[in-house]
Amino acid sequence: MAQISMTAATRAAVLFVDDEPAVLEGFRDSFRREAFEIVTAESAFGALEILAARRVDVVVSDECMPQLSGADFLAMVHKRHPDVVRIMLTGEASLSAATRAINDGLYRFLSKPIEPSELCRVVRDALRIKSAAEARARLQVHKGT
């Protein structure tokens, strides 16, 4: 209950990107009780707009999407928002796309279908790593001053 009452400013946000709305709906249902805020986008360009507009901690993206593939999208995220932890969740990806994504420092490469509990565990781990890194960074900033 305490978690739910946390303000939006302090709540972690996870952005799910998939061209299939039903998948996004499913994630909403599955993670409705999680501590993180759920943000969704049906296209890569939509997701980039959201990223530019607000804070996002983790991105979970599909690979096969029109206009911009998941690998290309995550590469752009890596460039523009290097602090965002990136996870790829795909129904089927070519080997080259997967290799590229991993070489760009992808946190996890996951295959559809995945159980909600498993995906949830991965996202929680990602958030923990992210907050630990931020704490370390804050500490160093504090020491430096």
Next chain:
Amino acid sequence: MHRLLGIRVKLRGKLTLTFLAVGLVLTSINVWSTRWLQLRWEAVVAQHNETDRIADRLATVANTVAEEGFGYAVSGDLTEKASCLNKLDNFDSVRRQLLAQSDIRDEEHAVLVVLGASLRRARLDAQQMFESYEAHGHVDRPIFEAYEAGMDTLSDGVYQLSDDIRLRSTADNQAARRRSDHVLFAIATAAAVLAISMGTGFGIRLTRPIFRLREAAIRVGEGDFDFTSEKRSEDELDDLTHAFADMAANIRRLLAAEAEQKSRLANIFASLGETLLVCSPSGSITAVNRAACATLGYQEDELVGKPLDSILATVRFEDLLARAVRQAAEGMSMSPSQDPQLLRKDGKQIAVSLSISLLRTAASETTGLICVAQDLSDHRRLEAELRQAQKLEAIGRMAAGIAHEINTPTQFVSDCIYFIRDATKDLLSLIEKYRSAMAVSGSGQATADTLASLHVAEQEADLPYLVTRLPSAIERALEGLSRIATIVRSMKVFAHPDQRQMAPVDLNQAVQSTLTVASNEYKYVAELETDFGELPQVTCHAGEVNQAVLNLIINAAHAIADHAKDGEKGLIRVRTRQDGDSAVISVSDTGGGIPESIRDRIFDPFFTTKEVGRGTGQGLSVAHSVIVEKHRGQLSFETERGRGTTFEIRLPIG
């Protein structure tokens, strides 16, 4: 003989020189011998004539003497003593002249000597007679008679001698002429012998090369071309011999080349994979290759001599010949005929593609018929294998897309089911709480606390959320399942794994299934617009037609992806319609069109403009083979650079 004053003498020169030399020798021999003989003969004749003349004078003198002597005696005029004696002396001098002639014979010599003695006596008698007359004035009878007798003897001897000499001289002349004839004959013979031997000598020298040439000709005629010549003389015959040797060498080379050509042809003939049959104009087989024996199951010697008709199952030799003649007249090359059947030795029929052409001499005389048959059973199997391979390739390529198409709904269906499971658990526990509350209220002890606890329970179960979200979750799950089912069903319709024969097919359904299966290939680059017209059932191999349509759709998607700018989507328009006896399927794209330079190659097997992993150059080739060859339909295209391409499949409905 070969060189004269350092100048090369040709055959004509040699012959001329030879004839000239022989002629010169013969002529000079004859001229000189004739001249010599003539001179000799003339000398002999002159001698004899001289002797004759002297003999005649002798006779004349004798006659005169005798007559005058008698005259004196008879007339008694004996005053002419000096004249008489002079005459007698003259007589003797003529006799001496005759005696001096070289051709006087011994017996004549003797007669002349005796005559001389008689003359001397006659002179004495005459002198006595004149002396007696002078002394006595007359002549004594005995003295006159002695003189007369002496004179008679003398004149008789002279006449006799003169006649003898004349006769003998004539005979001598004849003998001399005969002798000179003989000598002339001997000289002529010798000259002839000389001429013959000279001629023979030269002839042998001249003809030696001819004999060598003749020997060479005989050897070449007998097929021995290992003939060489060495340079012996320098005339035309030798040139001819050399030319002949060169000719023999050329023939040897040509024969070797021909033998090699022959063996090469024989090798080609033997190693030709197609069945090759050659037959005579009357229709009996004259030559076959190994492949023919293998295909037809005969030994070579069994096939040769057999009528061609005995191995033709569905056509006759006459028809083939007529067709070949027509073909030749129209100047066409060999063209395969429509699937005739050949008859194997074991009675089995095999479908072949048969190409025929006339066997002709250089003078366009027909000497036979060449039949090249390609065993179509192998060909068809390979075609089927190629189509199968391409189908597998297409399915392999699509597997990723299909996996995605199945995995995505699986993902949200399972999410929904998990959500429904959790929600059901929450709802069930809430219902449990409702029931206990009902039990409490049923006993009439419902309190505000109970209601408050129910409210809390509802809050915990997130009831408003569940109420709004559960129905849509169930709908989504059902929709996802139906999508999975559709894809699986479409895959089955697309592949038609159990259809071996042509069968009536709903083409619209087939095309729809293909679009479903291939959706992942195009949906990220293009919108799809379908316009399915009314179509009757079309008899075809649905799986293969689907494969052809799939290949067109994949190409359309690739064309759009290559042409599109900045992720802008193109449009794929798929239409079906009936046009007379044909069902038409057209696939249009808004890609970049086909460059003019490759338009006539796009149906070639393995021709591709795509990079490795995106295409193997078989799609259009297989589509063409399926539509045109297998279904006797048409596959055509219209293309415009920068605007797009439309492929059109036409299938006969029947």
